[in-house]
Amino acid sequence: MSVLVSRSDMGEFRRRPRWLAVVVVFAFLALTARVFYMQIVNGDEYRALARENIIRRVTLATTRGVVRDSLGRVLASNRPSYNVYCVPSKLDMNSVWPRLAGYMQLNAQERERIQKRILDLKSDSGPRKDWQILVKEDVSRDLVATLETHAAELPSVDVVPAPVRYYPHAELGAHVLGYMSEVDSDALVRLRALGYMEGDRRGAGGVERGWESYLRGTRGWEKVVVDSRGRRHVDPASMALIDDPKRLDPIPGRDLRLTIDxxxxxxxxxxxxxxxxxxxxxxxxxxxxxxxxxxxxxxxxxxxxxxxxxxxxxxxxxxxxxxxxxxxxxxxxxxxxxxxxxxxxxxxxxxxxxxxxxxxxxxxxxxxxxxxxxxxxxxxxxxxxxxxxxxxxxxxxxxxxxxxxxxxxxxxxxxxxxxxxxxxxxxxxxxxxxxxxxxxxxxxxxxxxxxxxxxxxxxxxxxxxxxxxxxxxxxxxxxxxxxxxxxxxxxxxxxxxxxxxxxxxxxxxxxxxxxxxxxxxxxxxxxxxxxxxxxxxxxxxxxxxxxxxxxxxxxxxxxxxxxxxxxxxxxxxxxxxxxxxxxxxxxxxxxxxxxxxxxxxxxxxxxxxxxxxxxxxxxxxxxxxxxxxxxxxxxxxxxxxxxxxx
Amino acid sequence: MSLHADEHGFHARDRFDWPLFICATLIAVIGIVNLYSATSVAKAALTELYLNQIYWMVAGGILAVAAASIDYRHIERFAYVIYAGGLVMLVLVLVLARDIRGSARWIPIGSFGFQPSEFMKLCLAIALAKYIHDDPHAEGRTLRDLAAPAALAAVPMLLVLKQPDLGTALILGLILVSVLGLSRIQWKSLLTIFVTAIVALPLVWNYGLKDYQRMRVTSFLNPEADIRGAGWHAHHARIAIGNGGFLGQGYMKGTQNQYLFLPDQYSDFPFPVFAEDWGFLGTMVLFGLYGFLILWAIRIASQAKNRFGAVLAVGVGAMIFWQSFFNLGMVSGILPVVGVPLPLFSYGGSSVFTNMIGLGLLMNISMRRYSYAGADSRLLRL
CATH class of the missing domain: 3.40.710.10 (DD-peptidase/beta-lactamase superfamily)
Incomplete structure (x- = not known):
């Protein structure tokens, strides 16, 4: 016991703990200053950033005006349509793909073609494998319902609504009505100021073109709460986070009654x-x-x-x-x-x-x-x-x-x-x-x-x-x-x-x-x-x-x-x-x-x-x-x- | 003679260190409460984590009691054995470990992973305490005198870097620096070390670091350059802290956490969750607790009955301090992102066990501070 005491020569440590304490105090003061700066001085800016993260403005589509003849018979209207997309890099070929193909009742030839496309993209070294690709367009309402029911077991598969213009009389009188075409990137430079966006269609000929500004309507928007994975949250607590104004209703396009009989x-x-x-x-x-x-x-x-x-x-x-x-x-x-x-x-x-x-x-x-x-x-x-x-x-x-x-x-x-x-x-x-x-x-x-x-x-x-x-x-x-x-x-x-x-x-x-x-x-x-x-x-x-x-x-x-x-x-x-x-x-x-x-x-x-x-x-x-x-x-x-x- | 009674007839349990116990318990409880918030909205697999953490805490508490009960002179006697055991485990990691997210740190035991590098922090503190204890230099240490403790730290650091785990290697190095800070070093030697460090830095940068580690440092120095990549974690962690404001968003209401903008919110990023929920006020309470705990460890060191106890208390205190400082500094953006857990806050059995044993050792040293009261110990009063 006495040996232990004699070996405990504490003289070397004299006054040192005090210096260590000073280092610790300074370190925590630095952290405190930093947190004070972030939470108190810049708190509002960070709060705005946090809000930006979760509150997203999604555009609400508007509906294009209906074109009728002089007696009110529809010549051009809109038809709901749904496309199915998937992301190749995220699609599991062993479990999800066979299920998806099964729900969609793809025939052997279609299945082969799409599967090959997905596999090709999966092995692509560039970013293309992360881009959505079209699996099938204009699928039936029944299929949309099926896919939505089974959405949980179909990760990376998306059903995207894409309303299309519908001309019930097809080629009869087509030149008077015109048709719709997607705005190309060159035109978009000009048209962005008018509220057009990528993928928008606009009238290309006939009444659709000449009366575009009347027919197209105005987009609205709505604020939604999303998490980092882009999933929407609609529970009351999430909805309460949305600040005013919450929504701007879209204005549907004007209908036209033509002189055409x-x-x-x-x-x-x-x-x-x-x-x-x-x-x-x-x-x-x-x-x-x-x-x-x-x-x-x-x-x-x-x-x-x-x-x-x-x-x-x-x-x-x-x-x-x-x-x-x-x-x-x-x-x-x-x-x-x-x-x-x-x-x-x-x-x-x-x-x-x-x-x-x-x-x-x-x-x-x-x-x-x-x-x-x-x-x-x-x-x-x-x-x-x-x-x-x-x-x-x-x-x-x-x-x-x-x-x-x-x-x-x-x-x-x-x-x-x-x-x-x-x-x-x-x-x-x-x-x-x-x-x-x-x-x-x-x-x-x-x-x-x-x-x-x-x-x-x-x-x-x-x-x-x-x-x-x-x-x-x-x-x-x-x-x-x-x-x-x-x-x-x-x-x-x-x-x-x-x-x-x-x-x-x-x-x-x-x-x-x-x-x-x-x-x-x-x-x-x-x-x-x-x-x-x-x-x-x-x-x-x-x-x-x-x-x-x-x-x-x-x-x-x-x-x-x-x-x-x-x-x-x-x-x-x-x-x-x-x-x-x-x-x-x-x-x-x-x-x-x-x-x-x-x-x-x-x-x-x-x-x-x-x-x-x-x-x-x-x-x-x-x-x-x-x-x-x-x-x-x-x-x-x-x-x-x-x-x-x- | 009894190990539990000093020459005045007091039993060690009569010297129970209540401030240490209460402070550590508060941090642990807040840590679990915060972990619950952090994992409440994550994937189903994570929502049970807080329960695991409670189990770890309870088991760690038992280990702490054990660590506090054995007179630390026995620990001193087996110091190098313990250290050697730690090294063997680290070598085993390199042989057995599974690769998780580009790094192999865990030895699989059943469904859990055992992380020897965590325990190595304690092993190193014990070995260093033993060495300094046996090798007093009242007149100051020369470079040659520092070679042995440096080697004690360098071997596990190299093994840990091989995993690779920069954070733990850093903490090991800082434990060494802190312990040496307690002992006396000659000015000339100190100067030499500084100059060498400045020369070595660019070499380490070019040859010693992995690409992802370099990326973290550059993204720290220029955080806006790469918000989507390496800077993503840090960026959203900072937003979460700032979003807390003065009073916080409220418990389990921090949006950065609830809407999943904080990755690793249960392991390396629990503080942003806390800061967002509880704000500046809560943060001050937490900082106060950590600060108190570390200063208390230094106080225990200054009151220790012998050199081993003093150095070990500083080693354990340094372990807790540097982990806290690096973790908090990293998430608040004053230090680069290195994977360092926040003691008693971060999820993980190995980390909980290590910190709990460390606290047990502090208790051990504290309880026995008057056991061999002599003139020497009074010199160390703060």
């Missing part, structure tokens, strides 16, 4: 069934409202909008771009064509307005018109014709001499008055403005000396003159209604989702063309004769029950030896003339103008006129049916009324 659309579709390519426009001559508008060939907007899947989307695009008949082109307004003889009434009016002709004076058509050394041909030898017969029988020679008398610029002046050479401003699809050539135009675009021959060609709607079917429709409407050129109208009213009208759009007059009544009457008679006189160019196509007036046109196509992407065996088709029929009905107090263009259809009277006349017949039939129905409804609604019962 879907029954007319169907009638046009039926009437055009034998035509490969072309366009028909039906306009109410009293308002400028478009009742029907079809371009052929068409496409299925559901496929282009992604509603039938990515594969369908890709193949649809491929077909669209490779088809020589150009289904992507809206032939009612995006394509400009020489009007041919349908332009003759305007040539006549130009002459009449300038008092350049004696309407009763006959001109002898010998089948050609000699101008200088050139011969300008007529379709027939018409013999002596005055203005009215010249329209009815479509005598080129008569209009050649008229054109010579008027001159190109005066011809153009009347054309411009009727809206040719300018965009109509419909604003749905890319619009061609057509061309109304003047001498100035020729001096800019034509190298050689101006020739009177240009004027002669312009007088019969050939040469450099081009028009769109929509322009022709509005100008014929103006012809029919006595000279009021309307702006085309496609949207009747803007409505909220519950049907309240937000904005009722009324017809807008673009210009009142200064025309003399007797001049108009003369042209009307000529147009009436086309259908109703024995020598009229559409007389053979007349329908007993349809009262119509119109003008045929056969527009020459500049001949090509190599077609537009067509193989040589089809070149004959692309060299055939375009067939026109521009008309209105009834011939007295007209209601609608109908313009039919059959691309490479040949002679206008034979090919285009029957289409227009059938559409007119359908229009009058519908009108009568609806009037009868209305009367019946009114009758049954007021049976107590004593009037009319003796």
């Amino acid at each position: 879907f029954d007319i659309q169907k009638a046009i579709h039926t009437a055009m069934r034998s035509a490969l390519a072309g366009a028909t426009v039906v306009v109410d001559v009293r308002t400028g409202r478009i009742l029907g508008m079809i371009s052929k060939p068409s496409y299925d907007p559901n496929e282009l909008s992604g509603g039938n899947g990515v594969q369908a989307l890709k193949s649809a695009y491929r077909r669209l771009l490779s088809d020589p008949l150009q289904p992507s082109l809206d032939k009612t307004m995006s394509g400009a064509y020489p009007p041919g003889s349908t332009y003759k009434p305007f040539t006549a009016l130009a002459a009449l307005r300038e008092n350049l002709i004696d309407t009763r004076k006959q001109f002898d058509c010998r089948g050609y018109y000699q101008f200088g050394k050139r011969m300008f041909k007529c379709t027939h030898v018409h013999g002596p014709v005055a203005l009215e017969q010249a329209i009815t029988r479509s005598c080129n020679v008569y209009f050649y001499q008229l054109g010579e008398a008027i001159g190109l610029d005066r011809l153009a002046r009347t054309g411009l008055d009727f809206g040719f050479g300018q965009k109509t401003g419909l604003g749905t699809n890319v619009e061609s403005q057509g061309r109304m050539p003047t001498r100035a135009w020729y001096s800019q675009h034509y190298k050689g000396q101006f020739r009177v021959g240009f004027t002669l060609n312009a007088a019969i709607g050939q040469g450099a003159t081009t028009v769109t079917a929509l322009q022709l429709a509005l100008s014929y409407a103006a012809l029919a209604n006595g000279g009021v050129l309307y702006e085309p109208q496609l949207v009747h009213s803007v409505e909220t989702a519950d049907g309240t009208i937000v904005q009722d759009l009324s017809p807008r007059v673009r210009r009142r063309i200064n025309l003399r009544t007797e001049d108009m009457a003369l042209v009307h008679r000529g147009l009436w004769g086309v259908v109703n006189e024995e020598k009229g160019t559409a007389y053979n196509e007349r329908l007993a029950d349809v009262d119509a007036a119109g003008k045929t046109g056969t527009a020459q196509v500049s001949h090509q030896t190599v077609g537009l992407g067509a193989d040589d065996s089809r070149v004959w088709y692309f060299n055939r003339d375009h067939a026109w029929f521009a008309s209105y009905s009834p011939s007295k107090s007209p209601e609608i103008a109908v313009i039919v263009l059959i691309e490479h259809g040949g002679a206008g009277g034979r090919v285009a006129a029957p289409v227009a006349l059938q559409v007119m017949r359908a229009y009058h039939k519908l009108k009568a049916e609806r009037a009868a129905k209305k009367a019946a409804a009114a009758g049954s609604a007021a049976p107590a009324s004593s009037r009319g019962t003796p």
Whole structure:
């Protein structure tokens, strides 16, 4: 014991514990200072960071407005759709994958394909294995329910809602409605300011494009509580952590009621069934409202909008771009064509307005018109014709001499008055403005000396003159209604989702063309004769029950030896003339103008006129049916009324 | 003669160190309560951890009683045997251990893992106490005199680094430094050590550290550079502490913890959970308890009846101090992230056992402070 004491020489440790204590005290003071700084001085900042961690703003999708026809029938709406995704790196191939494949009832081939894809990505060295991949798109509601029930045993599998635009009538009237397409990254730079995000779709053509800002609606947002794994927590304690404002409701897009009458659309579709390519426009001559508008060939907007899947989307695009008949082109307004003889009434009016002709004076058509050394041909030898017969029988020679008398610029002046050479401003699809050539135009675009021959060609709607079917429709409407050129109208009213009208759009007059009544009457008679006189160019196509007036046109196509992407065996088709029929009905107090263009259809009277006349017949039939129905409804609604019962 | 009675006839139990006992018990209880909060929302496998921790605490308490009961002169006698036993265990780790998260530290025993490196901290403290006890240098130690204790620390440090476990190696080194801080070293030697350390630092940085260890240091020095990677733990731990504010978010209401932004919240990051729940006020209480415990250990050292007891008390105190300081400093962002548990707070049997035995040893030394009262011991009064 005493040995132990003697060995305990504590002198070496003298005063040392005090220094150790000082070190300890300083260390804890440093920690205290640090914690004070974090919790008291910077507490608010850290609290904000902690809040940022758990409170996330999720965007709430809005619904796109529904597009209906004039009678309220749905033309474009939204369909819920769900896609199944998985993350390859996190997918257990032994337990989860067979289960997932089982629930989804994948067939052997699908299963093989997706499994291979997942395994390939799993072995990928880059970050791609951590990205979600699509297992299957647009799965059924039942499957969504199944997958959600079994979500716990399917980690890394996600069901993502992806509503798609739905067009119940598919390709019927597709060009009027347009379709939806995903915003690309270039456009997104511009569109982000307007609230677009990656993966958003927006209208690409037709009403969808032109009225995008009305249809799309505004996104909302909602604050949610999430943990570090991104899981949402909805228990009351978690919800209590959310600060105000908690939510901003999305505003659904506006619904649109179009001026289009879907029954007319169907009638046009039926009437055009034998035509490969072309366009028909039906306009109410009293308002400028478009009742029907079809371009052929068409496409299925559901496929282009992604509603039938990515594969369908890709193949649809491929077909669209490779088809020589150009289904992507809206032939009612995006394509400009020489009007041919349908332009003759305007040539006549130009002459009449300038008092350049004696309407009763006959001109002898010998089948050609000699101008200088050139011969300008007529379709027939018409013999002596005055203005009215010249329209009815479509005598080129008569209009050649008229054109010579008027001159190109005066011809153009009347054309411009009727809206040719300018965009109509419909604003749905890319619009061609057509061309109304003047001498100035020729001096800019034509190298050689101006020739009177240009004027002669312009007088019969050939040469450099081009028009769109929509322009022709509005100008014929103006012809029919006595000279009021309307702006085309496609949207009747803007409505909220519950049907309240937000904005009722009324017809807008673009210009009142200064025309003399007797001049108009003369042209009307000529147009009436086309259908109703024995020598009229559409007389053979007349329908007993349809009262119509119109003008045929056969527009020459500049001949090509190599077609537009067509193989040589089809070149004959692309060299055939375009067939026109521009008309209105009834011939007295007209209601609608109908313009039919059959691309490479040949002679206008034979090919285009029957289409227009059938559409007119359908229009009058519908009108009568609806009037009868209305009367019946009114009758049954007021049976107590004593009037009319003796 | 009886080992339990001193020359005045007092039994050691009459000198029971209540402040030490109460302080340690409070920390342990708060630690379990906090562990419950820390694991309440985690995966189901973790929610039972606090129960395990209670079992460890109870078993550790029994070990502590044992450690306090045996007169530490017996421990002194077997000091090198104990140390050798610790080294054998460390060698066994290298042979047997399972690889868990890139590091092999545990010897599997049944469903549990036994972590010899934890116990090595105590073994080293005991061996150093023995060496210093046997080798007094009142006039100060020269470099040559430091070679042996340095070697005692270096061997287990190298074995631990091989696992690799930087945190434990660091603590072992700091136990050595603290113990040497108690003894006297010549100024010339001290200067030489400093110069050598400054020269050695870049060498260690380039060749001595693993990539992930270097990453932790760089992410500490530039925390914003890599919030998603190595700095992620530290970043969210700091947010949790700051989020506590003055009064805290309330027990089990800290959002960083409840919504799983604190990984390792039960092992190396229990303090952010506590700080977030209880705020600055609670943190001060906890710091007070740890500070008191460590200062009390130094007091025990200063009152120890012999050199072995004094050095051992400092060694155990240093173990608790450096672990606490590094853990708290790391989670609050004033030190780089190294895996060091917070004594009595972090989950883990080996850590609990080690700290409990250490506390038992402190109790042991404290209870026997007057056993051989002589002129020497009074010199050490603070």
